[in-house]
Amino acid sequence: MAGVHFATGGRSITSLSALLPMRFNSSLLPALALAFVAAFLMAVGGIQLTIVLAVLLVWIGSILLIGTTALEPAAGNKLSEFSADRMSGLVEHSETPVVVTRRQRILIANSSARKLLGGHIIDQDVRIALRHPKAVQLIESEDGGSALIRGLVRRQDIWQINRKLLDGGLGVFEFINRTAEADISRAHTDFVANASHELRTPLASIIGYVETLQEDVEDLDPKMAASFLNTIETEAKRLQSLVSDLMSLSRVEAEKHDQPSDIVDLSKLTERAALDAAGPRNKDRVDFESHGDFKVSGDQQQLEQLIRNLVDNAFNYGAADKPVTVRLQPQGEKRVRLSVKDRGEGIPPEHIPHLTRRFYRTDPGRSRASGGTGLGLAIVKHIVERHGGRMMIDSKLGQGTQVKVTLPLACSKK
Template structure:
């Protein structure tokens, strides 16, 4: 431009613009946090490295925008969070309020990773610009608390029903005294005895369930013959008046498993008792054990009853769950039998399967590892 006779001021201006373009294109220095630790200034990259392997989901925010999310955070809410506005990510009024709180704090966020999920969110300001977000998953704790509350409520209801019946009949017997006809008094006494036995069974099952749950992490070591134990326990579960309905043709030979003898006996008794209660009167209940795949001993208890509709099967092992509450109570059931069976199977590292067809009957299968 100078050789072409261009004005020298215009040449100097063009040179300044050209030099400035190199300065603007240079890589900017990393974003750094003003906080000093042992004389080393932390950068966003350094913070990412610091929290990457933390077991808790953690985010670093630049204002309201997420600039760092560790592996646990990406797994919990997805990798799309980087660069996103935190208020959009959490979408919870309490969380939005916490994000704008200058002194930080904590809040509970519901539904962050799915329906029913619950997370404790904590925000710690680093300076006026940057802040650190930490998430703690509280879903399991809340589920346990909810299950405990439901269990107490159901147990209270189940205990209250026979107690109310006993108190009512006894009060009538006391008030009427000798004026009550002998036949009616006898009927009242029979009812009180039946309800007292029902209450006794319920308390016994509650204690059994509590013991099994307390020992669920203690794997049994004793070797037992599953076949012989099932024969004895099936006869005990049937009692003297129902022996003729038992079909034990499939219980032969010897198969060893590592088991708690009392709990395994209770498992077989519960399954046989259920099958005899809810199977068609006069029809047999088959009990068999065989060697299954993957070195498993497979116990099968089958009845020929009305069967269970498919929608009930996933809930049968819940405490106090009944497909027909009236029939269950009339048969003397507590609603805890299959819950106890499930926990015993879990303690023995086994598997429980329930199959049923309406009009054909129900088959319960328990698979336990064969002892070496």
């Protein structure tokens, strides 16, 4: 019978064996054998051969259809297992936490998800793993969607959870951390508010004194008028310094990802910048010493600004009759340390972690009186980061403050 040729649907099938699938349930063999035996008996009994072939074809087709249907669950299970393993491998090392659930039970959690929610969440109910009302509401909704959740793991964090529903009761959860975006937005808001306040104060002073001069221009005492003009000049210079520092900070932040490539002689630059920052009056109080000839890859203008800011701070907050020490010392074979030390009152320990924040002042009145803008150390911090360095501030009450900046030498590995 296997050699019988017949046509169906315009396509020629050379043998009945072509009808058999590559994989079928071995329990169907007895039924197929019975079909061939019955067809053989029908042919021997004198029934027309075409009728016998038609009946055999229908019989075999029915058996194979039932067998294929019976195989579908097992094949589906194997496919699901294969797909789960493959999906797990694809998302395991993703920086984005990903969780795959089957009927609300966690089937897959990549390394980022386990780090976020804990390694114990595998095979746990996803509602218990997340434990947040808004997350549970998203999970129990009939459709996919997203939710922005505050305090999912820590009180201040913000996560966006995206949920996608798949066939077979599968669900994919993607966790996107929005905390940094919120922090940046809050920092920008605070910066604008602080900058506006800092700009408004000298402007208000200038406008007030100018209005007074305009109103009493004829009757105003010359000495008082001169005093008013001196105040206007002081506030205008303060305003000019503030705008200059804001522009410097903006430039440094804009270039922070651009690695500087110029070779700078740090020893000569430090000595010159330190003396310039001290000015003619304090030039003799600069105690400079370089323990070597150090060259770094850097932006000369920014490095000079770094040194000027540190030395200027040391003179503003150090004792009036004490020297300011500036040192360059090797740190191993690949780095150099710049240290600037004053001998002033020192800084309370609780202020030290905040000194590089924009507009942060330990003594606002003294800072403004000395012409400080509150941006000097923030600028220094960004310059140090751009040059691949590190900054550390040490201070002891009654003994003074020392700022240490460590930079990589030219042609050295960090």
